[in-house]
Amino acid sequence: MKNHLFLAISIFYIISIPSYSQNQSNNNFKEEAKTIEELAIKSLKIRQQVNPESEDQELIKEMKYLDSTLLHKVPIFLNEYGWKSKKEIGELANMGLFLAIQHSSTEEMESFKEILEQAYYTNKIEKSKYALYIDRLRVRNKMxxxxxxxxxxxxxxxxxxxxxxxxxxxxxxxxxxxxxxxxxxxxxxxxxxxx
Known part of the structure; x- marks a missing residue:
């Protein structure tokens, strides 16, 4: 009887552990996507107020801070989950992924090229966004x-x-x-x- 009870408890733990870790991973994914979405919203609001002639240094400083914060989160997210479409993480979180890459340094943009190409060929990124990325990268590389x-x-x-x-x-x-x-x-x- 003791053996059967021990076996039943063991099986319960073996079955529930993967389920728990999968739920935990799903929760982390949702939380990280939500954080990226919130940063994207803030970034978009500030960008509406900044133009090429803008002299508001506080706004520019805040925009740069948001860009760097997004850029810090995006590679971690992409390494863990890969590029996610609007359908998978929502339009604003997807926009956040793109904004971070689009406003990063040339070297950082280059480092995301393979991920964006794969997203383009699997229809996980809008063609127009991919065109923006390609053009900006080419211009930065004096092409x-x-x-x-x-x-x-x-x-x-x-x-x-x-x-x-x-x-x-x-x-x-x-x-x-x-x-x-x-x-x-x-x-x-x-x-x-x-x-």
Missing amino acids: PQIYGTQYYYDEESSSFRFNKIEDFENVNKRRRKVGLKRIEKYAKQNKIALD
């Missing part, structure tokens, strides 16, 4: 952008200008493939000179 998503403020002309675009004549074909509007419309909405 012409492909999709025409990156621009800068030109002090001399006091206007926004596109960074160099590869094969400009076909840029709208490439933009259409990734779900971006025509470059002329994008330029008009963002007051970017097209000359």
Whole structure:
């Protein structure tokens, strides 16, 4: 009888331990995704107040702090869970993953390239976001952008200008493939000179 009781208790623990650790892992995943979501919301709110001519150093400082905090959390999350789609973690947490990478240093952006490529090819990241990532990385590496998503403020002309675009004549074909509007419309909405 004692042997049967010991066996029953042993089986109960063997069965319940993996279930407990799986629940714990699921809770950690949800908590980490929620933290990334909250940081993304704060970052997006501040970004709405900061523009290229902004001189509010406190806002810029807070934005940089949020960027670095997000960037600290994102690699840990990605190493543990991989890239998660909007459906898996929610739109804002997914945006947080992207924002952290998009506003990191060139070296850090490069380190995420394989993860983002895999997310792109498995449809876990929007094509338009992937295009933004590719363009920014190329511009930072002093290469012409492909999709025409990156621009800068030109002090001399006091206007926004596109960074160099590869094969400009076909840029709208490439933009259409990734779900971006025509470059002329994008330029008009963002007051970017097209000359």
